[in-house]
Amino acid sequence: MSNQTTITESVDVVVVGGGINGVGIAADAAGRGLSVLLCEQGDLAGATSSRSSKLIHGGLRYLEHYEFKLVRDALAEREILLTKAPHIMWPLRFRLPHQKHLRPAWMIRIGLFLYDNLAKREMLPGSRRVQTDSSSPLNASISTCFEYSDGWVDDARLVVLNALQAQHLGATILTHTRCTTAQKQGDHWLVTLQQANGDTVTVRTKAIVNAAGPWAAQFINDVVQSPKKKSMRLVKGSHIIVNRMYDSGEAYILQNKDGRIVFAIPYEDDFTLVGTTDEDYQGDPAEVSISEAEIAYILTIANDYFKRPLSREDVVHHYSGVRPLLDEGNASAQELSRDYQIKISGGKGDAIMLNVFGGKITTYRKLAEQAVDELCDTLKISAKAWTKTAPLPGGDFSDKETYAVHLHAKYPFLTPTLVRRYVRSYGTLCERFLYGSSSLNDLGTHFGAGLYQAEVDYLVHSEWAGDSEAILWRRSKLGLRLSAEQVHGLDEYLVSQRASICPTQYAVGH
Template identity: 45%
Template sequence: VLPHDPSMRPVWMMRIGLFLYDHLARREVLPASATVDLRHGEIGQPLKPRYSKGFAYSDGWVDDARLVVLNAVDARERGAEVLTRWRCADAQRAASGWQVTLQGPGGQERSVQAKVLVNAAGPWAAQFLREHAHIQDSKTLRLVKGSHIVVRKLFDHQTAYVLQSPDRRIIFVIPYEGEFTLIGTTDVEHNGPVGQARIAADEIAYLCEQASRYMRQTVTPADVVWSYSGVRPLLEDEAANPAAVTRDYQLELDTRAAPLLTVWGGKMTTFRKLAEEAADMLAAPLGGSRGAWTQDAFLPGGDLSGWIGTAQRPDGDFQRFEQALTLRHPELSEPMARRWARAYGSRVELLLRDGLGEVVAPGLYEAELRYLHEHEWARTADDVLWRR
């Protein structure tokens, strides 16, 4: 829900924008946008009384950690070798392709040969070319830091808010992990090492201030229980405002010698389309193509037909699966069944093949720990608690 602030954009502009949003996007599942009265009902209750009108629209969301891991699991199940905790120490062009030196977590080295090399290092893409592939490229990445804060939940329903700020940016206020609210994001130039991006005090203050402009409950830095920052690798287009830099991606195929495909920019929303385009570009160097196929493919655990029969609608299908899981495994508490259903889908049977086992930590059983170690490369506590 986007509460309307008359001092920002007029109603007619908002309606035109949402009309375009509705008609440019596929609306097979998500409902169309609508005007909502914030003076009545639970949606308006967390907002200050001066916000009486709003606009509701629907969008999708994803757990980025699960998406990345499940893509890796899917690749392995299709024949790929996935080497977590290994880095590319050196890449040299040779007559027959690429000679790549990989370095493992213990310092051990391994040499591999490849027909083509794909540089999908995100914010490290330019650095990889210079320092590891020994290539100087004219492309420049603009690194923009986006930070989020997490506070105790500000409302009890599952609707998120989109807040307009005076600097023309928007802030999202999103239900998060049951008991919390996620607030973000910022757009700040990042000039330091990519791996050392951290939220700054002024970013925390900014997010608290913008949330407090709309929410009845004032949000202060003291309310922040956690925060995180990411770095967006954006193609430099000389825009003065970091928020105005294009979020689009560009694929660059260098075939002067052994083929090298570099991915510049990109974001989660278009990752699958980007990957299909990359595969199409590599068809000729690799000597074959099977065509795009991922649009209708399931990620591991995504095919629920064995539990619920014929698929109908994603939202209703998931609810039916959660109910079926609870009935088949009454030993699972309701919160655990919901979390496992969302995280693992039909692969929950792999978790439960030998029972729950011992309690390792609150909400974490031996069965899940064993599964993550055997099937999802988990090796440390952080792998389990934060990265899966």
């Protein structure tokens, strides 16, 4: 059992929360010269940020609620992000099957015209109307689709790459570390952090950023002990994963009679991701789970559209996340805005508090930029925004195909499957664990599905991966492919290595 120790240090900013907004703010602030410490009570992307629909999109359906600014900002960010991280993001073509009894064709055409033109579009083709034929995976009764473009993202890896960038710029990233108290002392806060082993760290900081996502209101009430300044609604969204439903590469956006939208998205080569639901949620966000009613709901919508029938037995995996959305009174869960609000207080001799409410993964960079702009103004620091054109770690290559050829030429023993996965998960970062290898044997123990010891060691030492769940479901999606016996083998290896592991020993910038 560890003895309790207290280490006091001083930083400009303490960020609470290791989801996409927290790591985005940490990276932006560190890049402007602020000293930053980020604490996360669990694993990076351990909650909402790894349980999204994994889309970089403007949100076509938000146009129906007249959220033109949100859609415009998200569409502009879509282009920026596709350029910043070509390894973990890529364009995706969507088809919206037309059902005459739902949204009329004229409404869809107007919506797609706005979607094409609300923001500058350089990378993606515009929308069009297409006629289906016998090769379509859709039911024969559907003869017309409207096609448009958006983007796909590995959401959990987006979080980790931002954390790596923040660390490279000097930020301290502490996972499995809970902020237990925050006390105002004039122009600064005294923050107590408790690590998983019981050790505590006391930090003096000029500003706290509350990016705790679903726990943001609880943080204000219980840790800061201040009246809640903004009302939030927690909304559960659930997804199912099934074996690949069709061979073509496009995604589908399915309209339901209740007005909701469900996506069917090609996923990890051999699967299809289908979701999401929208339900108000009460309780601990850490305990969220899908209900059988949600599974039945998603399956029913999919079966209304696709030729291949799905049953409960076809579900190979599922997940649920809690979205922290702005409360809008009597609005239904699906009608709530996905926009965000940033509230800052303090300055002029008073400790600074910045609260982040709401948001969506597509606009995380813009949210972070705005938050750090406000922090710098309040702290009287002159520092320019910089994240718009800076690539994320591993994204310093022109295109996937060219880099894949380079990687295979450099490491010819890699199989095409490994090359493809390394390129789209790590980009150039994969060469950190491939360096010096001349055969698969050099990569060490094979745990299954192309997961080798070299990659596992890299993830533990450099990407804060503390257990098999973090490795198999967030740093990769290989949990879909490993057997229970193989997972047990990985667990045993991690336990055997734990005593000698310092999670940030070989991390970027250290």
